[in-house]
Amino acid sequence: MAPNESAPDQHSTEAESLASVRAELERTKAWQARILQALDHLQSGLVMYGPDDVLVFCNRRFREIYPEIADILVPGTPYSEIARTFYQREFHRRTEMTEDEYVSTRVKQHLNPDECDDEYLMGPETWILASDRKTADGGVIGFRLDISERKRAEKLLAETEMRVMAGLEQKVKERTQDLLLANQNLEQALSDLRGAQRQLVQSEKLASLGFLVAGVAHEINTPIGNALLVGTSLREEIDHFSEQSSQRVTRSLLEKHIDFVTKGSDVLVSNLKRAGKLVQGFKQLALDRATEQRREFVLVEVIDEVLLAMGPTLRMSPFKLDIQVPADLTMDSYPGPLSQIIVNFINNALVHAFEGRQQGHMVLDASINQDKQIEIVFSDDGCGMSEDVANHVFDPFFTTKLGQGGNGLGMHIAYNIVTQLLGGTITVDTEVGRGTSWRMTFPRVLKNT
Template sequence: MPRRTREDLRNALDNQRAINAIMQLLLSGKPLKAILDEALEIIFSVAWLKVAPKGAVFMSDAPTGDLLLVSEHHLSTELRSLCARIALGQCLCGRAALTKQTQFASCVDHRHDISFDGMGPHGHYNVPILDKDSNVLGVLVLYLAHGHVQKDTEVEFLSIVAQTLASIIERKRTEEARDSLARIVQESACEIYELDAETHTFLSVNKAALDNLGYSRSEMLKMTPADIEVKLTHERILAVLDPLVRGEKTNERFETVHRRKDGSLYDVDVNVQVIRSGDKLTFAAIVNDITEQKRLTKLLETTVNNFPGGISVMDRDLKLALANSQFYEVLDLPQEKFPLGSAFEDIIRYNAERGDYGPGDVDDQVAVRVALASKFDPHRFERIRPDGTILEINGQPIKGGGFISTYIDITQRKNAERDAIQAQERLLNAIETINEGFVLFDADDRLVLCNNHYKEIYGLSKDLLVPGARFEEIVRISAERGQYAEAIGRVDEWVSERIASHKSQDSRLFEQRLGDGRWLLVAERRTPDGGSVGIRVDITNQKLTEEKLRDYQQHLEELVTQRTIQIEQQAGRLAEALEREKEVNETQRQFVSIATHEFRTPLAVIDGAAQRIGRRAAKMTPEEIAERAEKIRSAIQQMIGLMESTLAIEKSEQLKAPARAEKCDIRAIIESCCEQQIFMAPDYRIAIDMDDIPDSIEADPATIESVISNLLSNAIKYSPNSQDVAIAARRMGERLEIAVSDRGLGIDEDDMPKLFARYFRAKTSTGIPGTGIGLNLAKMIAEQHDGEIHAESRKGEGSTFVFRLPIRAALSSAVDRSAAN
């Protein structure tokens, strides 16, 4: 046998096995979805069929024709979502359903209406599933590798699979319909019985019959209708069923009474039909419990007889089908003359002949009324009888023809309404005569009435003040027109506030300013029925008077306030002057105390040296005289330092006043300060490092020079055992840093926080002349330049003072802040 023939035979066997396996699924009793899931797996198992193990089955939605995804294999989450419902004609699936032909695609082409980011390349077989009448039941979708070539054998096999699936789907739907019908019968609220035509025993009963009668199913299948129906004999059963057997009737309907297992009775309506299935004959009985219906019928009869007026029912032939005793009394009709069954036309003629419809031709009056009644239209009208009685007649059509009418004597009600109208007119006249505005809204906030004065007050909204207008609509449109001063510029917010206030259950009394400047006193109160009544009083003149009084009072208060402020300002200035005087006196006292102590030593040196020269001038050598002169000079220098400190105090006070920055050569200032200190202390060495500094900065040169001189002087003064002092200047971004270092006495750690306080002197400065003013002055100058100064020191190892200031001065702002402080 040729190889190709063997391969075709093997493929045909695979096809048959797959089809048989799919058909066997129908015998599994599984739900349709489970069968379709397994059918997809069987299709994928066919060895020769080169499809991807990925596919789906869609079912057609009968009302819309859309395809619904009911079974899928290895579809992505995106596809399950996007393809949950596909419209007829959409994408390849919808096209297969629309054309009822297999749709093939070797790649993702223009027909793929549904796609998403990341969707891989693939092809498709989309095979329609058709019933024997070519109606679309669904679509079978199989995925192919990209570039797959369509083959006739594949199309033929998939068409057979689709036909097999169609058979399964139709069979399962038939089973589901049968099961659904059985469920409906079992779950029906009606009692349903099936009877044997010969023995009349029950062949089957539904749940409602078992529940109502109280018997078990096994008990019921041994019984006949005679066991559950009161006064039903075998002869009566034959009389009911024989006409059905002979075909004389299609059904038999009657009312009877059922007896439950517990002996209780209930009324039923029975409808019996014959069921022919080939030669087999059975009967089906549908039984409705009408106990409640009969109870309601009796209740209706009682209600009709007790209705506070006449009731009549005319059938489709305009015959009197029902009437209570009041019908005859209200219309003054003789009951014996018009019993049930009397013609509507006869009753109308009787009324016309006795003059109930006024003068005119009786035949015409009867003809007009009969013609109107024959339309069976709803009607309601009032009729005044010759004796003055007023009747309200209300008629409603009945389904199937006829109408029911009520006749109520409303004579007293109409008289009461007339009296109420007269009373209302008197009230309205009274409301119109009052000088205040009056308004009334109902429970739904609709305008009931308002007087003319109210309309004059609210002239901009006069056209809105019509009965039935809603409060919110009136208020909003009036606010938009500028009616209310408080609403101008904030209409929505003001309207919300006004409505909330209006809906409050409490009585309200408030003032309201109108857009034209007038003032109203508004009083509102809820009525017992949920409405509201309001009064408007024009209080414009009163408000003007109050405003004048307030202006006068405010003027007086302003005068008092101004005078009080002046007194407080004078008192403040006086207090500041006294405080300043205290500070000056205290400063002078402290300085005098320090200066007295500090001046005593150099004066004693001068005095001693002068006395010695005076006593021994003739005997002293030039060297001794020079030594004494040097001591006098040193003492004088010390006194000069004290005098400079005195001037520094005055200078520190001047720093509180604004200063002006100018360009200055910082390198020249540092060099000048160093030269001065070396001249005064020739034994000391000052190391200078100024390589990385700008050519100039913006600052006050005099005050900057005093800071640098003070720091160098202190470094020399407090370094008695070391003659090395260093000054280093460098640029740090937009700031200049100047550091002065020594290897002198250093400063105790607990003295560091107070180092820049005025008059403070560290413990290590004991025995060394000084006033405690220099560092405080340096700190003030640094802050004036928007800069800073701080110290680093260890006792016995020396100190470093770092002075930083901006290269481009923010001096003006810093001076302003310093002045403010």
């Protein structure tokens, strides 16, 4: 075969290669058309600019977002022309910049877009989210999304929150007013309660003092009655002697008269001294209780004054009280309030500790403890208290005899006197069936306050 005989085969191969390239190009164009068609139907606006800042592609949604310049949004249009047209047709109404200033600013920003998104108002109730990015070849790709619905939802949410907050603020204001009014009412009720409590405490003190008056009056009645009887007898003896002596005075008559008068006078003086001692003791006790003055005193003497006043009550009961107090134990404090505590202890034992019993024993003991403080212990072998009762025994108005004469102030008053006035402490040790022991400690010489 001649050398030129291979030419038809070579020509055929080139034709086939060209056909293959054309087919590949057609397929590429077809894919490009599909891609552009898909981009054109995006719900977001899409625009592309080449490295020369000339429009390459703009989809349908982008033109809908910018209807003022939709006619010039065609491939090949420079961005500067698009910006100028947008200024002339729309944006000049929104800015104080001149046309050239606006175009220069927009072109500069467009060539170097921020790597961030921006939201701006395109028209009444129309908000657009703009996002421009540099492409790898130096061009620009931009996205535009209508976010009006989201903005309306945010606005509605903000308005709803404002209404809710306003409603809450109004409710808070109303509740605050209600709370202030309730607080004022509570303060007034508390003030009234404190006033009533002070009156009850004062009534308790006066009732206790009245009880002591009745006791001392009973004690004084005996020596005064004896003195009155002796005085009457002496008067009768004097009248009889005067009548006898008017006729004749004999030695035996005179001796008999002197003996009677002497003995009667001794009895009279003895009873009057006893009454005077009772009056003096009661006077000091009443003065201490009424004035609550601080003074130096012998502890056993104050206790004797209390026992003197409560003697009739104790003698009428089957219960015994032993006093174990050193005779030389002195204090510089408030004897009146201290005597009231002792009265409360005794009364509390008589009313509560021995209920339903025919015998019982109480002990009042006083001493100096290792801390050089006065320690007074009042104990009984009565029925004792449960743990729940013991936990509330010092609370005001707490009583297990409600409606039976108990007002629940006795131990509360004792607690306040010991802790506030005498500067000490008071505790109770008790158990059901084992009796009760009250322990008080306070300074022998009260510190100046």
